[in-house]
Amino acid sequence: MLHWWQEFTPQSIIFSFGPIALHWYGLCILTAIVVSFWVLQKKNKDLGISKEQLWDLVLWLVIGGIIGARVYEVLFVDFTYYVTYPAEIIKIWHGGLAIHGAWLGGAVVVWWQARKLKLNFLKILDALSLVMPLGQAIGRWGNYFNQELYGLPTGSPWGIPISLVNRVNGYEQFTHFHPTFLYESIGNLLIFVILLFFYKKKSFSGQLLMMYIGLYSMLRLSLEFIRLDPAFMVWGIRWPILFSALCVIVSVLGYGYLYKKNHTT
DSSP states (O other): OHHHHHHOOOOSEEEEETTEEEEHHHHHHHHHHHHHHHHHHHTHHHHTOOHHHHHHHHHHHHHHHHHHHHHHHHHHTOHHHHHHOGGGGGOGGGSOOOHHHHHHHHHHHHHHHHHHHTOOHHHHHHHHHHHHHHHHHHHTHHHHHHTOSOBSBOOSTTOEEOOGGGSOTTOTTOOEEOOHHHHHHHHHHHHHHHHHHHHTTOOSTTHHHHHHHHHHHHHHHHHHTTBOSOOOEETTEEHHHHHHHHHHHHHHHHHHHHHHHHHOO
16 A cells, blocks of 8 residues: 555646646545535534525635635745746646635635624634534645645655655655645544534534634644745744744634633623
8 A cells, every 4th residue: 555655646637628627636625615515514503594595605605715715825825936927826726725815715704794694703613613624634635636735855654756847946856755735634634523523512602613723723833844835934934834823822812712701600
């Protein structure tokens, strides 16, 4: 099994017909959306909204999430590249959807829809927080087929081969790298299981949201130290490291605030 894993080099395109091509990245993102929506639909009665309203919410979430993820990617991940090749900005099938941007874009959509439908903002975010790590676990496999977001070189049995054309500058002499996409995929599945356990046991609105932000940010923080992909630098530190650390702090303070607010008699 591991021998195959170390030798197989994935291709980004499943098949093409003339100018039309089906990409693994797009298929992984679509699968993540469908599976997440299916789970969310099972929890629909907990949200107190109709199936039609849920469809509208998910549709706008997908649009807002993708726009937010792309804008964040362009501005805070590889700005120089996109300034040099502006046509690449719209080519999301080449990869480049930042989860932190999806959070921001999604939060704006939820705020707007909650006001429109007169729903509890935090209650909706709790439900979305349950399915987010599941969707991320599936979507991360798109990075595998695009041969992106890998980590430092490694000689471990689970290292993956990266084609020369996809290797980060300065690492051309190495062939196998840490599959950080896989580490994050497994970590997100564990987060989903944890949140699923607490979903029925939650004692206040916003509890799952703060747990998800905190758990995912700790996962992301640990992986940022071995990732090689470009990132916006602040004081010589990768921006995702600082942002993830900030999110951990916000989640702890937010959890404490919401807990106290809902348990003070």
